[in-house]
Amino acid sequence: MLAMKEVYLDNAAATFVDPRVKAVMERFWSRDYGNPGSFHVMGLRALRAMNSARSNVAKVLNCSSDEIVFTGCGTESINLALKGVFLANRSKGNHIITSRVEHKSVLETCKYLEKYEGAKVTYLPVNKYGQVSASNLEKAIRPDTILVSIIYGNNEVGTINHISELSKVAKKHNVLFHTDACQAGLLDINVNRLGVDLFSMNGSKVYAPKGVGLLFIRKGVNVVPLLHGGGQESGLRSGTENVAFIVGFAKALQLLQKERKKEFARIAVLRDRLVSGILNSVPKVILNGHPKDRLPGNVNISFLDIEGESLLLYLNEKGICASSGSACTSKSLNPSHVITALGWSHEVAHGSIRFTLGRRTTSADIDRVLKVLPGAVEKLRRLSPVNIKEEDLYG
Amino acid sequence: MAEPWFYTETVKDHFFNPRNIFKTEKEIAEYKADGVGEVGSPACGDVMKMWIKIKDDRIVECKWQTFGCASAIASTSMLSVIVTEHNGMSLDKALDIKPQDIVSRLGELPLRKFHCSVLGHRALRAAINDYFKKTKQEKRMVKDEPMQNICGVKQ
Numbered sequence: 001m002l003a004m005k006e007v008y009l010d011n012a013a014a015t016f017v018d019p020r021v022k023a024v025m026e027r028f029w030s031r032d033y034g035n036p037g038s039f040h041v042m043g044l045r046a047l048r049a050m051n052s053a054r055s056n057v058a059k060v061l062n063c064s065s066d067e068i069v070f071t072g073c074g075t076e077s078i079n080l081a082l083k084g085v086f087l088a089n090r091s092k093g094n095h096i097i098t099s100r101v102e103h104k105s106v107l108e109t110c111k112y113l114e115k116y117e118g119a120k121v122t123y124l125p126v127n128k129y130g131q132v133s134a135s136n137l138e139k140a141i142r143p144d145t146i147l148v149s150i151i152y153g154n155n156e157v158g159t160i161n162h163i164s165e166l167s168k169v170a171k172k173h174n175v176l177f178h179t180d181a182c183q184a185g186l187l188d189i190n191v192n193r194l195g196v197d198l199f200s201m202n203g204s205k206v207y208a209p210k211g212v213g214l215l216f217i218r219k220g221v222n223v224v225p226l227l228h229g230g231g232q233e234s235g236l237r238s239g240t241e242n243v244a245f246i247v248g249f250a251k252a253l254q255l256l257q258k259e260r261k262k263e264f265a266r267i268a269v270l271r272d273r274l275v276s277g278i279l280n281s282v283p284k285v286i287l288n289g290h291p292k293d294r295l296p297g298n299v300n301i302s303f304l305d306i307e308g309e310s311l312l313l314y315l316n317e318k319g320i321c322a323s324s325g326s327a328c329t330s331k332s333l334n335p336s337h338v339i340t341a342l343g344w345s346h347e348v349a350h351g352s353i354r355f356t357l358g359r360r361t362t363s364a365d366i367d368r369v370l371k372v373l374p375g376a377v378e379k380l381r382r383l384s385p386v387n388i389k390e391e392d393l394y395g
Numbered sequence: 396m397a398e399p400w401f402y403t404e405t406v407k408d409h410f411f412n413p414r415n416i417f418k419t420e421k422e423i424a425e426y427k428a429d430g431v432g433e434v435g436s437p438a439c440g441d442v443m444k445m446w447i448k449i450k451d452d453r454i455v456e457c458k459w460q461t462f463g464c465a466s467a468i469a470s471t472s473m474l475s476v477i478v479t480e481h482n483g484m485s486l487d488k489a490l491d492i493k494p495q496d497i498v499s500r501l502g503e504l505p506l507r508k509f510h511c512s513v514l515g516h517r518a519l520r521a522a523i524n525d526y527f528k529k530t531k532q533e534k535r536m537v538k539d540e541p542m543q544n545i546c547g548v549k550q
Binding site for chain 1: 402410413416417433439440441442443444460462463464465468
């Protein structure tokens with residue numbers, strides 16, 4: 001087969017490492033590889049680089065350096081936020097509020113806290129686009145509520161929650177507010193404008209390497225660490241700091257801040273062209289998620305009467321990398337909990353395909369998808385005995 | 396179970412070039428089958444339908460449709476080949492086809508994909524039962540175990 005450049009539309013799963021990020025990381029492996037905790041010149045160099053990275057990140061998030069904890073990934077940040085706040089504040093209460101469309105790292109951590117730590121968790125419903133309403137949140141707050149955790153930009157359907165409105169409600173009732181911002185790189189990530197107390201992000205979605213994350217913890221918020229040991233990261237995350245990755249992550253966030261507006265606009269145009277192109281060329285499709293309040297790089301479409309994994313394989317054969325909310329691609333054999341939480345039936349969730357655009361996505365990539373997709377869908381539909389009716393669309 | 400999603404060349408061949416399929420809607424409408432069977436549910440993510448033609452107690456034609464993942468499609472395609480090759484399989488033998496028989500012909504399937512091919516032989520049995528019913532051979536009908544509740548959706 002002729003070599004074919006892949007059309008990579010799975011940027012919500014992982015991004016490439018920006019060459020400018022890679023360039024600043026190298027010297028912390030080969031030359032300045034000291035442990036930032038060491039009392040000598042090599043250690044000092046590493047410490048200085050890390051301090052400067054922390055202060056750069058703080059500038060991007062509009063907080064102070066000592067409010068940033070570097071972790072190993074987004075999942076770890078979220079675990080630290082939820083478990084850490086719960087354990088530190090259980091004398092005040094044991095109730096957590098979250099939503100049904102969170103990433104598994106939030107949902108599974110909540111389940112863990114329910115099972116082993118006696119937490120009570122409210123899983124808020126969402127509207128048909130996947131948004132939590134401020135009034136629903138306010139109604140769910142109880143005297144024993146200690147934490148609210150709501151996703152910023154949804155990783156599956158791309159819907160954006162109005163975090164500043166939601167955080168206001170929590171603040172009014174003196175409840176801490178965490179947001180999972182792992183997909184929100186191109187959105188406003190000023191933690192003060194968002195009004196959040198805790199904020200999780202990871203590197204592998206913003207052109208830094210896999211294996212680094214951060215948690216913003218507002219001054220005065222008590223958190224119990226998950227990892228105990230040498231007391232790194234102000235005692236909140238023991239373990240030798242991954243200096244190269246931290247420096248790279250900081251660089252990635254600085255680049256993001258500098259290029260955000262332009263990149264948002266560029267990608268959103270491509271996204272809208274992909275959405276309208278599919279809606280106009282393929283019958284029986286549903287756009288999942290909000291039509292406007294949506295991550296600029298997210299397209300999530302259900303192709304009725306066919307199953308997502310089989311369509312993914314077709315696309316893969318044509319060099320197009322995407323993902324699916326179908327049960328066949330999940331570890332649980334259940335279809336996407338996000339798409340079903342929007343009110344759609346399992347049938348609709350099985351046929352969902354997510355395309356996520358990124359920094360290297362071009363107009364030609366979108367053309368290629370639009371060229372391949374209608375034929376692939378038609379071919380699979382010809383094989384399918386299923387004919388989903390209007391009344392079967394809702395769960 | 397965290398298994399990579401990969402398929403053998405045989406699976407991919409049957410997925411991209413499915414055998415014994417209908418070309419048009421018209422062909423389906425006009426097809427004179429001796430037995431038709433359908434199993435699964437769209438909510439569960441797998442539905443298989445089979446049309447068979449019988450001559451001298453052998454399956455001489457087998458057409459099918461499948462809603463499901465690539466291995467579900469490939470395994471139904473392979474099953475349609477198995478029952479029609481060598482002048483057609485006898486009904487008694489066809490009733491006895493096990494999922495493993497399909498999987499071994501495909502080479503290999505990721506473990507968690509096994510339930511897909513299980514549906515293929517069930518659809519075939521349903522079609523054969525339909526033929527028995529139509530030809531007043533009810534005594535030969537076989538009863539299948541109830542479907543496993545694979546996906547948590549009631550069948």
